Amino acid sequence: MRDYPAFPSLRSYLDWCRESGQFCMIDEPVSVRHQMTAVHRAVLEKSGPVLEFAHPVLDCGARADVPVIANLFGTKERVAAGLGVTFDRLEDLGAFLADLRSPSPPEGVRDALSRWPMLKAALTTRPKIVSSAPVQQVVHDGDQVDLSALPVQTHWPGDAGPLITWPVVITRPHGTQAQDVGTYNAGVYRAQVWDENRIIMRWLPHRGGAKHHHSWTRANEPTPVAIVLGADPATLLSAALPLPETVSELSFSGAFSGCRPRLVPAKTVPLLVPAEAEIVLEGWVSPTETAPEGPFGDHTGYYNPAEPFPVMQVTAITHRKDALYLSTYTGRPPDEPAIIGEVFNTLALPTIQAQIPEVRKLWLPPAACSYRMAIVSIDKRYPGQAQRVMMALWGMLPQFSFTKMIIVVDADIDPTDWEDVAWALATRMDPGQDVTLLERTPMDYLDFASPQPGLAGKMGIDATTKIGSETNRVWGRVMKTGDADANFAADLVARVLPGMGS
Missing domain, CATH: 2.30.110.10 (Electron Transport, Fmn-binding Protein; Chain A)
Known part of the structure; x- marks a missing residue:
């Protein structure tokens, strides 16, 4: 290798x-x-x-x-x-x-x-x-x-x-x-x-x-x-x-x-x-x-x-x-631990997928002190699947027990793209029904937002498309340009406005 x-x-x-x-x-x-x-x-x-x-x-x-x-x-x-x-x-x-x-x-x-x-x-x-x-x-x-x-x-x-x-x-x-x-x-x-x-x-x-x-x-x-x-x-x-x-x-x-x-x-x-x-x-x-x-x-x-x-x-x-x-230093990202965490994020994904096969991508934003927040995209097939993935991640490794927020999105959303994630949160999540809250769970002693040292709550947000018994409404269809039209546009722009690149 x-x-x-x-x-x-x-x-x-x-x-x-x-x-x-x-x-x-x-x-x-x-x-x-x-x-x-x-x-x-x-x-x-x-x-x-x-x-x-x-x-x-x-x-x-x-x-x-x-x-x-x-x-x-x-x-x-x-x-x-x-x-x-x-x-x-x-x-x-x-x-x-x-x-x-x-x-x-x-x-x-x-x-x-x-x-x-x-x-x-x-x-x-x-x-x-x-x-x-x-x-x-x-x-x-x-x-x-x-x-x-x-x-x-x-x-x-x-x-x-x-x-x-x-x-x-x-x-x-x-x-x-x-x-x-x-x-x-x-x-x-x-x-x-x-x-x-x-x-x-x-x-x-x-x-x-x-x-x-x-x-x-x-x-x-x-x-x-x-x-x-x-x-x-x-x-x-x-x-x-x-x-x-x-x-x-x-x-x-x-x-x-x-x-x-x-x-x-x-x-x-x-x-x-x-x-x-x-x-x-x-x-x-x-x-x-x-x-x-x-x-x-x-x-x-x-x-x-x-x-x-x-x-x-x-x-x-x-x-x-x-x-x-x-030697090194630790502080608010960026620091070496945050950079190492980004690499381990990529390295750990296949192991996570072996335990939770529906996971497509996982991102631990470095700005969120690496493991404090996770955004995960899944291949969704049944109601309640997003919540199951949250629980599986929280219990999989000791480090994930300190992840205070998990956002689950569909496979068409890029977890590393905040604009994509924000769109999913704004259009696929209802605060009254799609937020899971846990109390009195393990937390990093250094988390000052915790009401008690080493013990705090967790939040899971289901920003996936709702299916089956999760909704009583007909879900909206995502708008997307057809492949043929997209290729035509790319070719035309490349010829008319070459400085814009591909």
Whole structure:
């Protein structure tokens, strides 16, 4: 399935960015406090290149020894490349991954042989365990641990302090062994640097890391955690992808990267970590100790209030000799999470269609903080079908449980075209009958419109043509120019007004 060579490390991906003219080195000193975020946002809004800040300036005024990489996935094309394909092949990759997750039995030898690429991709998910690794070329443990030496950004003026924004946080449930990679969770969570050797882990209850932490807490034991900074693009994107809880992101990353993930035993915790990463923070999350995390600016465009979250004691920092620190910012779209969300929207569609076959297209508008609103077009065949689709989407993935509004339209409406959607809302929806309201459902804690933190209502709007028992009226027919007349008009306009184009 790959259109690009394998990217087993962040560095190999950065080499491709350089070769394709999508990389810029910034030699001027730039402060990690506010300045770096301002530069990054200005470049991202212009669909600019990957940035390397060669001389980050720490809060103390000293220059960090570790350069900062930012805007890695600042365009949809680079996100697709991180998955190994060109942007126009995302739908093919999505279909491939849907088959990989739920394969149908082969129909004879020829069909089985045609599935060899799928088999190969499945085999690449098996990690390879190594005894030494670039990420452990330098080891700081015990009293040598000093998080203040890392160029961790303070992104917004109202932030509580330095915040790690691109961590791949690795955990496993209590009762498993370090070699049981299939049980691992790798998620991207907010991690606040509290002092030189402690981090506050902000993982919400519905996320895999929090679930694993809960299993260790029940046993009154600390949770072993590894925070990977600067992983390969496949691992980064797998950690951000809404995979089922039964799928290990570390294993699944092999299907994206085109090569088996290389893992190495961590130095001070019983976990395996990516061997080709730039930096790994090892430690233990307390079963009882918490600290106020925040406030921090988030993807909603607001600061969230400080709330108590578990504390991680960092026991070791391992890194490459010439390590790079990968960072990003989160804020009101556009930001990298919103861009990644657009790509995942395309990537997830075949999987959604496998569960809800009538779905034609799905759009999560980036301006609506990606998953807060969904517009879905369907092939409608029976009364009540729009409501069934709403309920199916809300229950399909944990991320959709935070979607506060779903608009369902017919297949002739383009969900990505607001004018098309507005026309469907204005002509195919009756507010008194076609609005479904739910109360007291799960919601993102950062949603300030919710009457209670983590609990809010949902709205579903049926903007489809009403059929059968849904209406007592004869439904209007859509006006449309005939194909022959449309072709005649296009030809005439092209000859008479050539500047208007086709």
